[in-house]
Amino acid sequence: MKKFINRVDDYLAESLAGFAAAHADLVTLNVDPVYIMRKSLKPGKVAVISGGGSGHEPLHGGFVGYGMLDAACPGQVFTSPTPDQMMAAAQAADTGAGVLFIVKNYSGDLMNFEMASELCEMPNATVLVNDDVAVENSSFTTGRRGVAGTAIVEKLVGSFAESGADLEACRAFGERVAGRIASMGVAFSSCTVPAAGRPTFTLGADEIEIGVGIHGEPGRRRAKFETANAIADELLTAIVQDLKPAADAPLLVLVNGLGGTPLSELYLLYNAARTWIDGRGLNVARSQVGALTTSLEMAGASITLCTLDDEMTRHWDSPVHTAGLRWGM
Amino acid sequence: MKKFINRVDDYLAESLAGFAAAHADLVTLNVDPVYIMRKSLKPGKVAVISGGGSGHEPLHGGFVGYGMLDAACPGQVFTSPTPDQMMAAAQAADTGAGVLFIVKNYSGDLMNFEMASELCEMPNATVLVNDDVAVENSSFTTGRRGVAGTAIVEKLVGSFAESGADLEACRAFGERVAGRIASMGVAFSSCTVPAAGRPTFTLGADEIEIGVGIHGEPGRRRAKFETANAIADELLTAIVQDLKPAADAPLLVLVNGLGGTPLSELYLLYNAARTWIDGRGLNVARSQVGALTTSLEMAGASITLCTLDDEMTRHWDSPVHTAGLRWGM
Numbered sequence: 001m002k003k004f005i006n007r008v009d010d011y012l013a014e015s016l017a018g019f020a021a022a023h024a025d026l027v028t029l030n031v032d033p034v035y036i037m038r039k040s041l042k043p044g045k046v047a048v049i050s051g052g053g054s055g056h057e058p059l060h061g062g063f064v065g066y067g068m069l070d071a072a073c074p075g076q077v078f079t080s081p082t083p084d085q086m087m088a089a090a091q092a093a094d095t096g097a098g099v100l101f102i103v104k105n106y107s108g109d110l111m112n113f114e115m116a117s118e119l120c121e122m123p124n125a126t127v128l129v130n131d132d133v134a135v136e137n138s139s140f141t142t143g144r145r146g147v148a149g150t151a152i153v154e155k156l157v158g159s160f161a162e163s164g165a166d167l168e169a170c171r172a173f174g175e176r177v178a179g180r181i182a183s184m185g186v187a188f189s190s191c192t193v194p195a196a197g198r199p200t201f202t203l204g205a206d207e208i209e210i211g212v213g214i215h216g217e218p219g220r221r222r223a224k225f226e227t228a229n230a231i232a233d234e235l236l237t238a239i240v241q242d243l244k245p246a247a248d249a250p251l252l253v254l255v256n257g258l259g260g261t262p263l264s265e266l267y268l269l270y271n272a273a274r275t276w277i278d279g280r281g282l283n284v285a286r287s288q289v290g291a292l293t294t295s296l297e298m299a300g301a302s303i304t305l306c307t308l309d310d311e312m313t314r315h316w317d318s319p320v321h322t323a324g325l326r327w328g329m
Numbered sequence: 330m331k332k333f334i335n336r337v338d339d340y341l342a343e344s345l346a347g348f349a350a351a352h353a354d355l356v357t358l359n360v361d362p363v364y365i366m367r368k369s370l371k372p373g374k375v376a377v378i379s380g381g382g383s384g385h386e387p388l389h390g391g392f393v394g395y396g397m398l399d400a401a402c403p404g405q406v407f408t409s410p411t412p413d414q415m416m417a418a419a420q421a422a423d424t425g426a427g428v429l430f431i432v433k434n435y436s437g438d439l440m441n442f443e444m445a446s447e448l449c450e451m452p453n454a455t456v457l458v459n460d461d462v463a464v465e466n467s468s469f470t471t472g473r474r475g476v477a478g479t480a481i482v483e484k485l486v487g488s489f490a491e492s493g494a495d496l497e498a499c500r501a502f503g504e505r506v507a508g509r510i511a512s513m514g515v516a517f518s519s520c521t522v523p524a525a526g527r528p529t530f531t532l533g534a535d536e537i538e539i540g541v542g543i544h545g546e547p548g549r550r551r552a553k554f555e556t557a558n559a560i561a562d563e564l565l566t567a568i569v570q571d572l573k574p575a576a577d578a579p580l581l582v583l584v585n586g587l588g589g590t591p592l593s594e595l596y597l598l599y600n601a602a603r604t605w606i607d608g609r610g611l612n613v614a615r616s617q618v619g620a621l622t623t624s625l626e627m628a629g630a631s632i633t634l635c636t637l638d639d640e641m642t643r644h645w646d647s648p649v650h651t652a653g654l655r656w657g658m
Contacts, residue, residue: 002517002537004557004594004630006601014557015593018600022616057592188331208331228333228343262588262626263386264344265333271347272335287351297591299626301333327655 001192003297011194012054012076019061023323026065033082035089036061036072046161046170047071047093050102050154051086052109053078055193056214058324059151059293065322066329068158069102077193077296078215080108086116090124098123098167100174102153104146105130123167127174129153131181131304133242134211134219147214148256148293148302149181152316155325159315177312182243184235185219185302187212189260191295210234214258214295228265232272235303240280245307250285252306252316253277257291260299266290273303286316292324330521332626340523341383341405348390352652355394362411364418365390365401375490375499376400376422379431379483380415381438382407384522385543387653388480388622394651395658397487398431406522406625407544409437415445419453427452427496429503431482433475434459452496456503458482460510460633462571463540463548476543477585477622477631478510481645484654488644506641511572513564514548514631516541518589520624539563543587543624557594561601564632569609574636579614581635581645582606586620589628595619602632615645621653 005011013031020029020036028037041047050060051073060072071089075081090099099120103113105128117124131149138145157174165173187209190199200216203209208226211219220238245251255270257263270289277284285308293302308316319328334340342360349358349365357366370376379389380402389401400418404410419428428449432442434457446453460478467474486503494502516538519528529545532538537555540548549567574580584599586592599618606613614637622631637645648657 002535002554002628004560004590004598004601006556006558006597011593011597014600015597018596018598018603018618021603022596022599022618055591055593057596062592206331225331227335229335231333259591260589260626260628261333262384262623263391263620264340264384264625267347267351267386268335268340268344269333269347270351271343272333274347274350289347289351291592294591296593297589297628299331299589328658329656 001197003194005194008194012074016074026323033085033088034074035085036064037092038064038070041070041093041095043095044097045095046097046165046167047095047099048102048158048161049089049093049099051081052104053080055296056293062324063151063154063322067162067318067320068154068322077195080106080112083112083116083119086113087120090116090120090122094122100157100161100167100170101126102157102174103128104150105143106140106145107142108140125167125171127153127157127171127178129178131183132213133182133238134184138213139217140215145213147183147185148254148304149183149306151292152181152252152254152304152306153177155320156312156315159318181304181306182239183302183304184238185212185258185300186210186231186235187258187298187300189299190216191259191298212300214293216295228269228272232269232276236273236276239303239305243305243307245282245305247281248283250283250308250313252286252308253284254288254304256293256302256304258298258300258302259291259294260297261301266301269301285313330526332523334523337523341403345403355652362414362417363403364414365393366421367393367399370399370422370424372424373426374424375426375494375496376424376428377431377487377490378418378422378428380410381433382409384625385622391653392480392483392651396491396647396649397483397651406524409435409441412441412445412448415442416449419445419449419451423451429486429490429496429499430455431486431503432457433479434472435469435474436471437469454496454500456482456486456500456507458507460512461542462511462567463513467542468546469544474542476512476514477583477633478512478635480621481510481581481583481633481635482506484649485641485644488647510633510635511568512631512633513567514541514587514629515539515560515564516587516627516629518628519545520588520627541629543622545624557598557601561598561605565602565605568632568634572634572636574611574634576610577612579612579637579642581615581637582613583617583633585622585631585633587627587629587631588620588623589626590630595630598630614642
């Protein structure tokens, strides 16, 4: 296991310390319990909070800041954060308008966020993200997994909350957004969880995992290595079958790197996806290419489509200032 | 070789097509000869142009846009672009104030940019970047290699040119900036050039290459795997020995990913670097963590220090709007 690491037990704490030091203008880090807070809160705004196992950076801590999240609760690598982290973050982030939790659909996250939601004394609500169309039920999930579409939900709901919407409106908007997103990924390699010290799964030299989860969960099939065009075709066919976008629906296209794949390949995959989408008369309105939701150093990528409407497009374009996404300010 | 790829011969063209399609608001792509142009030029501004072998994305094409480059010339992977690319880009980008070429110190790049400079009819000048303190002379270089510090030169000189400085002032400023930057990297794995089809070099399961070049050139030594703290110590010792920053000099610290290393490890390395720097009473003024100058999917990272002054700090903080760096707009 070759990583930038000192001791396995310190991996998360040191990575978070580095993150907080590099972005001291944006965030503060609470150490016990662990959560990342937006440096300046906006009184009366609904607090938007997410969290989950670490190893998916920049998700979620990298999205704390103006126009996205108010706090993020990082668990150990690929392990849910605990209810006490979520409750402490909610307590710290609430300025009177209540708290919206954005939760990826994994059993551990769901259970712990539900417990936090029940124990929190302020008004709160939850939006569940389950955009992965690859499989129903999985190693850690009942139903569909939440993957790279989560970054889109956090951007749109974060902007919506920033605009002054109340808790119920934020929840309803978040649910609408989450219902209009579909994703699927492919792995070229496994990743190695520091505490495990060896790869989560193994792939032969010419094998890929189509529909892989962001913790290395099995996908739809183990395939022989294929061209980028063939991969884009398989992912997009599954995504479009699920999402059923109208021909004139403005699409947000996200090509997301899983951690070990460089930008030049992601742009090549975007080109393949774009050619596929354009060839079917569908309408690309916005594009994002980069590693937003990763699986440590896994080589691979996912494609996400989101059917925008005017309101969602406005909230995608609106200013955001986080470590992981920044524009308009 | 598992990559997002269709045919080896189309790798660059398809990756560039995807880049241009994803960032059609920022750039246009000229196909023959190949160069990336800023979508809207500013009349009377010095045109800032860079280029080099591909495989280092977002460098250079990802830095075309407001506040950085006016054009970039991508060569084949790890291969210099040709003088005709540079001349065509210069012709297209010049709006009457002349052209400044920013060139990484590799023999092929230097020779081709020199030829372009001689053949170009408009006034032009060159800034050479050679920030890699690891070794003198190397596989493709006489003197020191130009590595991740190039992104800093492009940001600062781009901003300086944007402010209306003339060609000679831009050249002098660029030279001053380039003289205040030192970098060194480490590889945990090789990368595979598509046209070669196999790794450029091989590392044992517990080996790392200290001082590696961004094309996989040998560094100072092949070492046994070490902790992040030990690696940060070795890189920073070499960098500080070269740069000799005054205790109160405001430092820009860049922790740059080489392509295959995820953000969580880069932040951990930043934490190690930050602890080292703070412990020596040096003064961190600005920080940047991310993959700005990559070596395809190579696992590893580099550290860069730049001693800022007030003018340079202002140009670092100024608005920039490119695919790879964006803030203030």
